[in-house]
Amino acid sequence: MDLAELTALLTPEGLRLLDELPPIESADDVARTVSRLRAAGHSPDLVSAVVGQSRLRVRAQAKFGGFAERMLFTRAGLEQATRLSIAGRHAARFRDAGITTVADLGCGIGGDALGLAALGLRVLAVDADDVTAAIAAYNLAPFGDDVSVRCARAEDVDLAGVDAVWLDPARRTAGHGETSRTRPEDWSPSLEWVFDLAARHPAGVKLGPALDRALIPDDVEAQWVSADGSTIELVLWSGALARDGVRRSALVVRGDAAAELTAEGDAEDEPVRPLGAFVHEPDGAVIRARLIGDVARSLKAGMLDDHIAYLTSDAALTSPFVASFRVREELPADTKRLGKALRDRGIGRLEIKKRGVDIDPAVLRKSLALRGAGSATLIMTRIGKRRVALLADRV
Template sequence: MDSAELAALLTPEGLRLVDALSITSTADAATAVSRLRAAGHSPDLVSAVVGQARLRERAQAKFGPFAERMLFTRAGLEQATRLAVAARHAGRFRDAGIGRVADLGCGIGGDALGFAGIGLDVLAVDADEITAAIAAYNLAPFGDSTTVRHARAEEVDLDGVDAVWLDPARRTAGHSETRRLAASDYTPSLAWAFALAERMPVGIKLGPGFDRSDIPEDVEAQWISVDGSTIELVLWSGSLARSGVRRAALVIRGDAAAELTADADTVDADVRELGEFLHEPEGAVIRARLIGEVARSIGAGMLPGGTAYMTSDSGATTPFATTFRVREVLPLKVRDIDAALRRDGIGTLEIKKRGVDIDPAQFRRKLALRGGRDGSAATLFLTRLGDRRVAVLADRLSA
């Protein structure tokens, strides 16, 4: 989105048009463009309105019904915190007694919505002028409790602010196509962010793959998984960090959430041979290095090969891992796997891999799934058992 499109969109006519559109496919978008152009609307307005309608449809996954009255940029939506996660972040600020929070690098306002939604006063700041304008629109329903500024995080006067939420720019500037930056190129810099975290309570949102060796020793590091995807790492300092907690894995599935915490990385469970059940830890648990804690809680050991998979002889389940019942172990050869799939009439196959250099999508194309839609479903693990490359055929028991 450019400034001309934004100016056309932020008019009574533009907002009325986007509110009236529902676009769920490319065909819908093409039809809407033709109809709006035929009605005499300008190219800038048509582009902005149709683009917003498409983004609102995509935003349902992150913002639910709230997306129906929000505005977005493509990059802003991709990088925005899911509203359910933002609400949990906001709850931590409220529980720490924070009354006014500065959201530095607010983007389209996803986290600021969470803060304002539970009654906190919010100063939302973004270095990009268009993004800041969209955040101002999204936060307008909260009135005087929210203020939006177009500024660089380092330039903001934090007098009167109790705590900071900081989402450094981790991708190149832009509203559509962007690329990831090296940690040394984040803005504001990590050195500035970590120095701020030493002076006041701060939550710093980072990517889940952030180099653990760069995490300051005196902060709480919390990795978060949502519906099977590990989405972020948050570093908490000051009163926002929980006493005695240095590592945390928050796992959210649907409306349910569970969290595992520790004062340090935990030691892995003992290695053992593959049993009747295989357990795959959530990504947040793996990143937080709390696999051993989960394994011991369900009486499991680690599979040989250093793959993070756990195994047990009982079907105990946990919110911190997905459990599978093992059917059989096969050589990691297409011919042997095909024979087993054909014998069992498997038509739907989920493929996972750890510890082997294989692209699951390419490997799938080599297989001849003959079970069809009426065939049974199974999961195939391409992995290592010690020095052996194997394929473990299994049935999913828990989400």
């Protein structure tokens, strides 16, 4: 969305037209709606804006639920926004630490600020892009005087009267549509500036989950977060927002449920052991936080291989930090023999998991020529130098 489109949209006519549109979910819906609105005499800028917003609202349901129906977005802003359920959990940490006023530096479309304001915190939301800041102001307007939005560089904001900061440095190229990732030295504000600020103020810093761990300061709590099976972010907490004795954390959220594993540092792995009755796949947040060993000990499990994040055990135990599978048998790893073995067992529906082997699950599934009414999970991995195929069932 450019400034002309936003200007056309932020009028009584534009907003009323947007709210009257049915959900736009497909390219055909877009074409039909554009033709109808242009024929009705609406300007090209307004048509582009309302059609684009209607489609983004449909996509935003996954992150914002019913709130998406009254929000505005840019495509890049929606992609980079924190899910509202996760933003609420972050906001609770500020509230529980006794924080009352937060500066959200790099607020984007306002996803994190929504979570903060919803818990009664006062928020100064700041973004350097004028279109994005205007959209954030619209999205945060229901909170009235408890939220102020400013278009400015994070580095230029006066933090007098602010108790803590939330920082989400721009890690992609500028723009409202397609963007690409940049290197830490090119982020805005720079990682050096962010860490310096976090050393002087209680802070939460949202970063990508694959951040080089060597860049993480020693005196912060590093919390990796996964949502519904995807590792979505790393948050570094400093000052009063960091918990005593916690330097590594894995927060695993599935639907409305959440579980967290915390430790003073990286956990020591358990030794490799022979394949048992169960295989466990640690959640990505657990792997990133290097807490696999703690999970293994809770499951009475060992590593399947020194270099691959699969656990194995004989005990019928599971946890919210792993996906667990009961092993039926080991099958030949050769594609031709594997396909025959699966057909002989009547397996027609197959979930394929893989680690440590160079395969494309979609290509493998097609090559297996599956037939039958049965279903199972196939775990393709490596034990030492040996490639293995394990037929299993989810627990």
